[in-house]
Amino acid sequence: MGMERKSNEEGIQVEDIISAIKGHVPDMYEFNPKESLNMKHKTYKDSPRRADQMHCVVCVVEADKITLMDKSLVNKFETIRSQVNKMKAEQPPPPPPPKPLLEKPWRNLELNEQVKNELLQDIRNYETLTESVEEPRILLIGQIGAGKSSFFNSVKSIFRGHVTLQAGSGQGETSVSNLYRIYPVHDGKGGKRLPYILCDTMGLEREQNEDGIHMNDIISVINGHVPDLYEFDPKASITKNDIRYRHEPVLGDKVHCVVFVIDADKMSLINKILRQKFQSIRTTVHKMGIPVLVLITKVDEACLEVKKDLSKVYWSRYLNEKVTKLGQELGVPMSAISLVRNYSSETDLDWNFDILILNALKQMLRAADDCLDDMKLRGLTRSSST
Ligand SMILES: Nc1nc2c(ncn2[C@@H]2O[C@H](COP(=O)(O)OP(=O)(O)OP(=O)(O)O)[C@@H](O)[C@H]2O)c(=O)[nH]1
Ligand SMILES: [Mg+2]
Structure with missing residues (x-):
């Protein structure tokens, strides 16, 4: 669902965007501009897997309207960005790929x-x-x-x-x-x-x-x-x-x-x-x-x-x-x-x-x-x- 451009419009709540990024929002969930998804909701995913989380967030902005962006919208983007940065900092780094050479040879054969x-x-x-x-x-x-x-x-x-x-x-x-x-x-x-x-x-x-x-x-x-x-x-x-x-x-x-x-x-x-x-x-x-x-x-x-x-x-x-x-x-x-x-x-x-x-x-x-x-x-x- 889109974010509201002005305060009198109805759009997706920032909390819902953050929940979606964290993987708590199920497929086919209907956003409610009046109330964000919360833990009490029966479709709320309590323990999302890594694959349920977002791996890239793209803010889509009309080139024509960049200068007309409402301050509250800019603030929402800011909130989302800082939340995403926090999540990145919390993520454990991916394990390094195994080294192509073993610590010890699996057969002892000297080559000389x-x-x-x-x-x-x-x-x-x-x-x-x-x-x-x-x-x-x-x-x-x-x-x-x-x-x-x-x-x-x-x-x-x-x-x-x-x-x-x-x-x-x-x-x-x-x-x-x-x-x-x-x-x-x-x-x-x-x-x-x-x-x-x-x-x-x-x-x-x-x-x-x-x-x-x-x-x-x-x-x-x-x-x-x-x-x-x-x-x-x-x-x-x-x-x-x-x-x-x-x-x-x-x-x-x-x-x-x-x-x-x-x-x-x-x-x-x-x-x-x-x-x-x-x-x-x-x-x-x-x-x-x-x-x-x-x-x-x-x-x-x-x-x-x-x-x-x-x-x-x-x-x-x-x-x-x-x-x-x-x-x-x-x-x-x-x-x-x-x-x-x-x-x-x-x-x-x-x-x-x-x-x-x-x-x-x-x-x-x-x-x-x-x-x-x-x-x-x-x-x-x-x-x-x-
Ligand atoms: N890089 C590399 N090439 C090899 C090696 N052993 C064979 N080749 C190449 O693999 C190709 C096939 O080798 P051949 O010895 O003809 O294989 P073959 O099992 O006798 O094959 P057929 O008689 O056709 O069943 C040739 O071009 C060889 O030069 C190897 O250890 N390293
Ligand atoms: Mg041969």
């Missing part, structure tokens, strides 16, 4: 050259102590463009001493890698073969209309039926009648650790279909005694603080919250989740990148050991004499 050298040594000296499997196979599966091929390239780069791009990587509507690739890694150019194999697959589709790897093909790969260079067909999975189908895989052809590769920037966008696929793979491989790990890539794209300084990766509040939630959704413990920044556009190695990547690889080798221990218990392997 000595740590890198120790990790390199650990991986070089790794042995399965299982005669039938000298090179455990680590299978990388995940969404299209999650960084599976880039992870292999990054591992190879570290042991080669410079950035390499063997596995085709890049951005695409469909998976850039449509071939199954089994990649051994060598210690330096022409150096000895390192004791593990990374297996790169076609991506799982992000949306229903995209083409991704067939679920049955993932299981066939895990069981060792799929040979290197097999071309995945999203429309049909490999069958026993296919000449490329390996009918009698040995233990060394099978997968010993499954890694879900997930883009850090898309963690909260993992849809129901993809989550169900991950869960179904996890259940299947769990029965086979194969461990499942999660590799979070592109941490630089998900958190600005980490983009500025990769050593802050385990200090990032955002990554901590998202990773915790993801672990719960996928049913994977936090200790099974590693975070990395793959080499993408860089030309030189950086030991901050290297330590995260090597640490993730070390976790994968340890998980493969657990798989082999389980196979030994089931009487499926022969231990080496060493």
Whole structure:
């Protein structure tokens, strides 16, 4: 209701305006110029919420009448203004936004050259102590463009001493890698073969209309039926009648650790279909005694603080919250989740990148050991004499 321009006009009472500002006036309340709303009125809101209060008060004045404003009207505006100022002073200040970095890192991983050298040594000296499997196979599966091929390239780069791009990587509507690739890694150019194999697959589709790897093909790969260079067909999975189908895989052809590769920037966008696929793979491989790990890539794209300084990766509040939630959704413990920044556009190695990547690889080798221990218990392997 308008305020009266002159004392003989009827307009809204100043007390009603102040009550409205404080949130005591309900919607549809009919103003009475003779009597203001008071606590006894049945519609009076006793304890208004913050959202019921006004957050901005605008005095609407006709430009044409500014000079003709009655003194009593000016006084009313004054009263309202001083009341609003008083309310502002009484309001507690909004809580400051949480700091992007935590007080303490949520995982202790020092990033220095000595740590890198120790990790390199650990991986070089790794042995399965299982005669039938000298090179455990680590299978990388995940969404299209999650960084599976880039992870292999990054591992190879570290042991080669410079950035390499063997596995085709890049951005695409469909998976850039449509071939199954089994990649051994060598210690330096022409150096000895390192004791593990990374297996790169076609991506799982992000949306229903995209083409991704067939679920049955993932299981066939895990069981060792799929040979290197097999071309995945999203429309049909490999069958026993296919000449490329390996009918009698040995233990060394099978997968010993499954890694879900997930883009850090898309963690909260993992849809129901993809989550169900991950869960179904996890259940299947769990029965086979194969461990499942999660590799979070592109941490630089998900958190600005980490983009500025990769050593802050385990200090990032955002990554901590998202990773915790993801672990719960996928049913994977936090200790099974590693975070990395793959080499993408860089030309030189950086030991901050290297330590995260090597640490993730070390976790994968340890998980493969657990798989082999389980196979030994089931009487499926022969231990080496060493
Ligand atoms: N900034 C950044 N970019 C990355 C990282 N990892 C991968 N990329 C980039 O992401 C894009 C996709 O990476 P790929 O390695 O091809 O992903 P993929 O999972 O093999 O994809 P498909 O084979 O198509 O299923 C490439 O342009 C990479 O350079 C990372 O950690 N940080
Ligand atoms: Mg790829």
